[in-house]
Amino acid sequence: MLLTDRWLAYLPHVNGPSGAISPDLVSGFTEFAFGPARLWVLPGKGARPHAGGLVRVIDTVPARHASASEWPDTIGFDDLQDALQVFTEIRETAPGTLSIAGDLISIRPVFLRRRAEGWWLSNRIELIRQVAPADAPVDRLAVLEFLILLSPMGRRTMEGGIERLFCGDRVEWSATTGPVLHAEGIKVRLGDPNPDAHPHMVAAQVKEAMFDSIRRKLAWHAGPPVIALSGGYDSRLMAAATRAMGHRYRAYTYGEPHHSEFWAARQIAERLGLDLRTVPYPHDMLRSRMPLYFEVLQGQIDPYVMHIANLLAMPETDGTAVMHGFLGDTMSGAFVCRVAPQFFRSKDALAEGIIRSYAFPNQLKAAEMAGFDKPFEQLCQSAYDNLPDAPHLFQSAMLWACSNRQRRFTSTQAEIIGSRFAPFYPFLDRAYMELWMHQPLMAQVDRTLFYTVFKAHFPEVATIPHPSSVFAIKPALKDILRKFARDRGLDAKEKLYKSLGRELPHPDIMRISYGGETDEIRRSMAAEVEAAAPALRSRFGIDVPQNLMQFCFPTRDLQYDGLHILRRFWTLARYVRWAEDAPEARLASAA
Template structure:
């Protein structure tokens, strides 16, 4: 317990004096459940540990009906069966005199990590906490060195997140989605994965399609109940994209008051469309403009924090499993202000099928290979060989599952690994809700044919049923897929023309400083990478890196950020106090 407490001060990216600890230990001392929280006591915030008889329960995230669900989880002999029917976004931990259970929901937004040896098993919601506690037990050190599994980092070069259940830390694994782990003294660890729901047949007619979408709409409105319980406006991150407007429609239908916030320049399609959506729904709308060194209406540059600070923060908060290309929240004193966004809406649109044009077996196999072998030129042969182990397993499923393989890969890894970092960072500061990731909503969505979801007709019908006023608002970037080639009926032609997509037109509307930067900014990233520990070059092709980033690149800029993040991770600088470094100015091209 002492080692775990010491590890918690480093692994939980919050000021130690803001953490409150709780614990439970079995009578024989072989099983302990520890919890730390910075959340205040509040009727809508779960207790760190809930005990009954000889069992104790803790969970991350939230349950839709906590009083009923907590009771059931404490009493049930089979947590897997109980989890299947529960609403919410959560991960569960249950200890009792005979052992320990842990369970993930189907979206795995709230993760569980574990490591096992001959003498112990450590399970937790933070991979670094699990790793440092195990390392302390192995070494006897209060602050043990991190033991990286360098080859396991290869997905980070490709995507900036993990496309498997590995972690940066040797021996530490992520529990799969919709799985239950059981551990008991003398009996080791058992992991049971549930079978993903089968998709139902495509409804035969328009009336059937509307009825089927109505079931999903009902599940989404039910999933908004925890937000409605606050009785105050929810902060909705609203963009011009598909998913956040669906969330606005869901909240409106559920009677949840909200305030919409959008980030971007005035000519950004996100700002233009979000303003229109908010106006139609009667929402207060706030726009946060990008910081500039000139007037907001005609900026000539953006000022951003030093990339080392950005990477330092994201490695600390996301444990080396999210690239510094992404931006996650920093720590702030906890506020009971509910927040939500469109995160997770991609599942309603078919996951990776959404942008997959070729649905032949050959096309699916090619896409699966791209997922696991992306950016292979920037990887060493050894790193590519490590990817092939995971590729082979999923490639073998394409013959049986067909296009659904892409649907599941998105759910298990894009949602189940990538979103974890930003979700965790947000929940450090405030209650954060994700109805699209709700356990029951995801199951309801997966029951719809993946090809139908990928057509976007499902989400369009959702909007039309939940907030009809939004049906005429054009999408951002490109047309709805089901009508990309034109209206399906002649009488729909005028409405189809009004739904022409909004695309970037102004100088700043499509500007992304993370991809469009100058030589001085490139040098900041490149020089740090070239000074990285030698282990980095066990997985990164040094020759390819030096050639491609000798000058400001025309492409593959994401890989620059991903590799930079790994250089910061392996250097260990993230374990030291955050340095003081000046902001950096990046010109906006004329």
């Protein structure tokens, strides 16, 4: 079993030519030949060399290479779902026959370019770009989805003619068949919910499923994990669960004492008796992280997800497991709650409801000014085309969120964390997901069942209000008044600064994460976009809205939808520059 985080494969069609590329491109890579097919693999740090026999390569985040190199070569694919969670397996299933398959929801990217002679696949866009130059324009729908939904959906990418394998896709190759794509979808069992199940009985099942997931995944980590504690519901549930299991892990949050997230995380840690430590939050977070953004995420998503990179500053040993609440909200009803109830009457209506939950009027207007015709209708058709079949529409909605929004955007946090630490996702678990998928819609709406889990099993953290409101799952007057007083005090301070013609320094974590911390930074970003207008037209076929700064912030007040528009156009401008850099230089720096 050879571990890697960089690979390239060429799978010819039947009677197609052998793959031939410049040796300089794959310097340091190990080459495997399967008749005319080729696989080049850059061995990970500490990885054992291939010992002969059938080839098996595991592509995963670098932080897992050292520990995984000690595992037996016979570890099963299902065990990898607990052991690594984020991976792609490239396996010689029989002499001269290859199979490429990913984790439960295909978090680890696999990019594909189909050519007349055969298919090129890699986890790095720049490798494919060099061996098989673009022969098609960029898919404009991918750009529209980036501008509105934070990333392309389905198999689309921001590169012309390059696809990203979808959730559940599996590629097989043999000399007699050539490359074949099997689209199997997310592999979770679906069925009819039981509307008569007692909420407290199901809440106990959810608790036990979570405990079981944590136990199975802990078994593959040599040392104790740390907890990424944001103060939201998912991370607090995870922290409370581990504490109930008898563990007392160290927790980390980031921000400053006046931030709501910091306040909530501190209250949770105190209730659970956890050692909470703070990671400094850089004041120019987004722009300072762009080199890491392009190196790790390859420009395929909205970069505000880079806020998770602050955890890389944790003073922990490389390879330490980091428990994170990824997927918890989607499985427990948060996504279903985004879609108004009237949209669950038909597949057409559901697709419209999904897009309405993300596409705000100013963003759609910006898309129209960029040259997109009927952007809302295009996005609705995209959502419709990508809605998985399921016995019930709310299950289709949850599957869409997992295989599109979560897989293409939120899960990329694993790629960032994984450059130094081992991602640990208790909620990314087939049994846990299937349990939630079998709950009726009424258990998902308003997160009713999720809140029952807290009230019945973790009441000590249920009284702490969510960072974004004074609401608590189990209201307690003392906690609500404390949060209310904290929020009103911050509001008064911000109004005072505004009356003096100034902005409150670092008023909330989201403003820092969204990248427009000050008016000066926002104007600099807008100027950069306007200077890149010809390049954006050439590469993506889009126009920049005239007077972008005025369009985004017409009243000079900071509006988050305007900041989203500015940041995404600015990211596209940076993408053009990144794509035009010398690819050899990028590969050299990556190696």
